[in-house]
Amino acid sequence: MEPFLHTHPYEPFLFEGATKLIVGTLPPPRFTTGELKQGDVDFSYGSRDGQLWPILDRIFNLNLEFETTGEAIAQRQNFLRNRGIGICDIVASSERLKIDASDLGMQQIQLRNVIGYLHKYPKVHTLLFTGGNSKNGPEYFFRKHLNDFGLRLKLISNEVPRIHEFKLPSAENNKAVERTIRTVSLTAPSGAANRAVGSLPLYKELKMKDPKFNTIDFRVLQYSQFF
Numbered sequence: 115m116e117p118f119l120h121t122h123p124y125e126p127f128l129f130e131g132a133t134k135l136i137v138g139t140l141p142p143p144r145f146t147t148g149e150l151k152q153g154d155v156d157f158s159y160g161s162r163d164g165q166l167w168p169i170l171d172r173i174f175n176l177n178l179e180f181e182t183t184g185e186a187i188a189q190r191q192n193f194l195r196n197r198g199i200g201i202c203d204i205v206a207s208s209e210r211l212k213i214d215a216s217d218l219g220m221q222q223i224q225l226r227n228v229i230g231y232l233h234k235y236p237k238v239h240t241l242l243f244t245g246g247n248s249k250n251g252p253e254y255f256f257r258k259h260l261n262d263f264g265l266r267l268k269l270i271s272n273e274v275p276r277i278h279e280f281k282l283p284s285a286e287n288n289k290a291v292e293r294t295i296r297t298v299s300l301t302a303p304s305g306a307a308n309r310a311v312g313s314l315p316l317y318k319e320l321k322m323k324d325p326k327f328n329t330i331d332f333r334v335l336q337y338s339q340f341f
Contacts, residue, residue, distance in 0.1 A: 117209035117221070121146055124158050124201075126231060127191070132200035133237050134341075136166075137228065137252045138244040139205045142215040155179075155186045158201045159244075161215075165303035165330060166244065172330075173338045197341065200238070202231050204255045217250035225259055232295065233285040239295060242340055245302040246276065253299045267297065274314060275300045275336060298340050301333055 123145045128135075142161050144150060153162035160167070162180065167190065171178045176193055179186040194200065208220035232238055245251040253276075257267060260280065267278035276299045284291040301311055311317050311329040320335075321327050 115211070117211055118143065118213045119207060120210050120213075120220070121207040122203060122205060122226075123148075124203075126200065126202040126226070127158060127194060128200045128202060128231060128235055129195060130235070131195070131198050131237065132235050133198040134200070134240040134242055135228075135231075135238055136199060136201045136203075136242045136244060137256065138201075138203045139217055139250065139252055139255070140203065140208065140215075140220070143210070143213050150182055152182070153180055154182055155190070156182055157187045157190055158203070159303070160186075160190075163305065165305070165333065169303060169330065169333050169337050170341060172334050173341065198237075199242075199341065200235070202226065202228055204228055204252055204259065217245070217248075220250050223250070223255070225255055228256065228259055229263055229265075229282070232282055236293070239293070240340070241295060241297045243297060243299045245307070246299040251302075253297065256297070270296070274316070275340075300340070301336055303333060 120140055120143050122140055138159070141158065150156060151162055154160050167178060170176065170193070174193065176189065178189050204226055205220070206224045206226045208224070209222040210219050212219055243252040243256065245253065247253040247257065260266060265280050267280050270279055271277040278297045279294055281292040282295050301307055308329045311332055317332050320332065
């Protein structure tokens with residue numbers, strides 16, 4: 115059986131005023147093949163099963179449409195531009211023996227040159243990872259990417275979401291013209307991460323105070339601090 119070549123269907127969503135970048139891996143394979151489901155949005159993080167846009171919809175009262183229409187795409191792009199938030203997922207392509215959305219199922223992974231994009235868009239100061247340092251997560255890949263440039267993340271906070279920083283030299287590798295980039299490893303906006311959320315002490319504490327509190331509520335609280 116030939117492996118499925120899972121290529122990223124979207125170019126990075128970047129613009130001159132971007133100050134933050136959302137950094138994930140790959141959308142579900144159906145976005146590559148174009149076989150979208152009812153309720154999917156043909157844009158980054160547009161899976162009807164994903165939680166990023168529902169979370170942002172709640173935080174910012176966006177009244178987003180969740181359907182496969184141009185209007186739904188435009189709503190998301192307008193929000194991102196107004197907030198100075200770009201999207202630059204780190205994985206360009208991978209091979210899969212099983213056609214699913216599991217990060218662990220990715221093989222023969224090709225990464226995007228995120229550092230190159232950071233040089234091109236000098237106002238960016240924060241990377242928002244949609245997941246942590248578990249294998250094949252966005253932070254995991256970004257650490258590998260930094261290694262190619264002799265750069266390292268410095269831990270700032272080990273509380274969830276973990277925060278790091280690194281010094282990015284100028285494109286000419288002039289360390290006298292460095293800029294500091296902060297990274298935030300958000301709790302992944304996927305149902306697969308719900309078990310991990312449920313084990314967090316803070317989540318348990320909030321759940322004890324309000325039995326109706328759920329894993330989406332937890333992410334809304336977390337994400338609202340960084341978007």
